[in-house]
Amino acid sequence: MLRRIHPAAADGVGSKSSPRLAWITDPHFDHATLETWRCWAEELIALAPDALIVTGDISEDEDVAYQLEYLAETFERPIYFVLGNHDFYGKSIGSTRQGIIAVARDSEQLHYLTDEGPVFLSPEAVLIGDDGWGDASEGDYAGSTVRLSDFDRIADFRPDAPETWQAILQREGLASSERLAVKMAGLPEQARHVLIATHVPPFRQACWYEGHVTDDNWAPFFVCGQMGRVLQDAAKANPDRQFTVLCGHTHHDGDAVILPNLFVHTGYSRYGTLDIESLIEIDADGFQVPRAF
Ligand SMILES: [Fe+2]
Numbered sequence: 001m002l003r004r005i006h007p008a009a010a011d012g013v014g015s016k017s018s019p020r021l022a023w024i025t026d027p028h029f030d031h032a033t034l035e036t037w038r039c040w041a042e043e044l045i046a047l048a049p050d051a052l053i054v055t056g057d058i059s060e061d062e063d064v065a066y067q068l069e070y071l072a073e074t075f076e077r078p079i080y081f082v083l084g085n086h087d088f089y090g091k092s093i094g095s096t097r098q099g100i101i102a103v104a105r106d107s108e109q110l111h112y113l114t115d116e117g118p119v120f121l122s123p124e125a126v127l128i129g130d131d132g133w134g135d136a137s138e139g140d141y142a143g144s145t146v147r148l149s150d151f152d153r154i155a156d157f158r159p160d161a162p163e164t165w166q167a168i169l170q171r172e173g174l175a176s177s178e179r180l181a182v183k184m185a186g187l188p189e190q191a192r193h194v195l196i197a198t199h200v201p202p203f204r205q206a207c208w209y210e211g212h213v214t215d216d217n218w219a220p221f222f223v224c225g226q227m228g229r230v231l232q233d234a235a236k237a238n239p240d241r242q243f244t245v246l247c248g249h250t251h252h253d254g255d256a257v258i259l260p261n262l263f264v265h266t267g268y269s270r271y272g273t274l275d276i277e278s279l280i281e282i283d284a285d286g287f288q289v290p291r292a293f
């Protein structure tokens with residue numbers, strides 16, 4: 001579902017030749033105290049970025065919309081976000097998306113990238129995104145001992161029918177990858193640098209845990225392999241275009257080079273604390289994602 005395409009400068013982000021984008025992931029605002037939130041917001045505002053990118057796990061249930069609106073009120077800049085698995089807790093996947101789409105469409109500042117087309121950050125740099133899902137495409141689903149809270153907290157997963165879960169994971173990964181493929185196929189020639197915001201790492205090599213990549217037990221739930229294949233195909237088909245992916249979900253950070261023109265940055269998170277993952281800049285070489293925070 002593609003809603004609108006932002007021409008450069010239409011929303012303020014593209015009004016300068018090199019906008020700076022603050023990136024956060026997995027804030028899980030429901031775990032942070034108000035004092036922690038205030039300190040974090042002050043730090044964010046002091047950095048004066050042109051926009052904020054949030055790669056999912058904002059909160060849970062009704063608090064997701066509340067947090068987004070409060071963030072928009074506090075941080076008077078465009079906020080580009082995708083949802084993570086925790087954001088669907090308390091409802092079904094479909095009803096959560098519909099609710100957040102309505103909230104974002106009602107706001108000038110909030111941009112749910114899953115519902116939106118490409119956002120031009122400069123004439124050559126574009127932002128797209130989609131939620132993504134741990135889609136049972138990597139690792140050993142049948143042999144895995146992992147049972148995520150998702151299966152108890154998201155209405156699509158019936159606790160009495162675990163044999164249906166794998167198909168739901170695959171369905172969600174496929175839907176995300178197909179939406180992303182449509183957005184990528186529509187990019188104009190001049191889009192040399194593509195920033196992709198998503199929640200789940202699209203590659204096992206980008207799925208970090210304590211400095212190592214995930215094992216077969218966790219990979220089915222921590223990699224969106226179908227999205228990875230779309231990204232890899234796009235990068236191979238467009239060697240002159242650079243693809244930079246921002247993701248989270250694992251709560252452990254790391255950087256991965258998948259192809260010479262395909263990079264994945266996975267962000268850090270710890271429940272109860274709030275961080276700023278990076279202040280991203282765009283130069284002639286593309287998106288620069290320093291980990292200075
Ligand atoms: Fe998370």
Ligand SMILES: [Fe+2]
Nearest residue numbers: 057084085249
């Ligand atoms: Fe997550």
